[in-house]
Amino acid sequence: MTEPSPDELLAGVAEALQETVLPDLERGFGRNQVMAAIGIVGRCSEAVDRYGPTLYAGCVDLIATLRETTAADPSLLSDHARDDLADLLRRSVDVLDSGYPPPSALAGLHSELTEHLAAILLAGQQGESGQMPALRELLRRISDREEQIGLSPW
């Protein structure tokens, strides 16, 4: 494989910009732009390795929790939404069982799952569902995962 790896490359770019470009720039919008770019590149260098696995773990977690909570409280889903979710869960197997799924496919699946989660949460909140604690825990885990890939070390 090509070396350096993407995470090493991005970390190097951030470091080089910080060490060799930033000191030569006068205060102003251009310097602020470079500082922001260093932060973004630095965050991506940390996130690039974890992005796919975190998305994969997120999809697996969402599928399991959505299955469990909607089975325990069928009122969380309308008939139409139940059919849609069942279809999505069938399709999710194609993505998750396809060897090393590309992050773009995982991101697409994750996005569809969270659309369902949002609707289920609103139904659960309105109907005071007994599944709300489990769904809130899922939200907490989603935030934790986002934090793992979201915070810049720069």
Added chain:
Amino acid sequence: MNEALDRSEQLTAGLTDFLLAELGAGAEPVVSNLALISSIGNAREPWSFTASWNESGGRRTEDCVMLLKAEAGQLETSLAPEFGVIAMLDASPVPTPPALWCDQSGAWLGQPFFVTGTVAGSASMRPLRVEDGDDDLRAVAIELAAAAAELHRFDWQAADTSFLEPVTPEGVALAQLDLWQDQFDRHRLGAEPGLQWAFAWLRGNAPVAERVSIVHGDLRFGNLLYEGPKLTALLDWEMTHLGDPTEDLGWVYRELWSPRRSLPFEDFLAIYEERAGTTVDRDRLRWYQAFGEVKHSVISLTGARSFHDRLSLNLRHADRRATNGAFLRRFYELVPA
């Protein structure tokens, strides 16, 4: 000629024409030293300049700050409440920059703007990070508590507040939720289930205000000027509105800008309560703290959206969504299970 210089010259010419219309031909206004202040503001582009004109038989000179509405940023807000409140507070104990002129039409410079006098001081947030606290910062935080109390005590009903949306004590929390949920619905890039649920929870538990006051809306370190131990001005009034004074208290000590190392929040509240002559309801405060996490999340989404749509090329906005995991985690801590 480079683009920045060209723009600066255009703005100088536009400002001169504006002042001529405002002050009359006999004033012979001159605008000089116009320069972009790049270190502050997102929704407003800040410029400094010097204006001089004939007044009362002499020549008056003022160092000024112009806030030009940005074409796209983190917030979409009108200038009318911001300038109106600053002007209204001119003679009050609340430290604000002197209000000078406002153009809401955008006809003179291409974008709406307003002008205030310059106030001395620094907005640096570096002292917040001093591990053992900072004496000057503690003094400024005490003055901030007093200034917040003065703002919330201000008798706005005795003034003309036609530029502010009227609200009722029962409706203030819901009005803010409606405002920010609308921003959320228009700017989110994904489902955002955490925020959707957060809005539903806040709506189902919205408090009634004990009273309605002028709310700054973004009261915090970073949006104020200080010199040594002295608070010299509260800035950045772009989110000001009539509302529950508790809203400012739920925002002022958020982790990103908290002066807690120099003045613990409970001490801040005690000073505020004494000065305002009121007791802060801690449950309502917690609701507004939770609301603050949601509000900041939406501000981040709005910034990320403006970059995503290339309405703004400011890289500070590009990756703002990445901060929301931490904000939502704080929301979950604040909201009872």
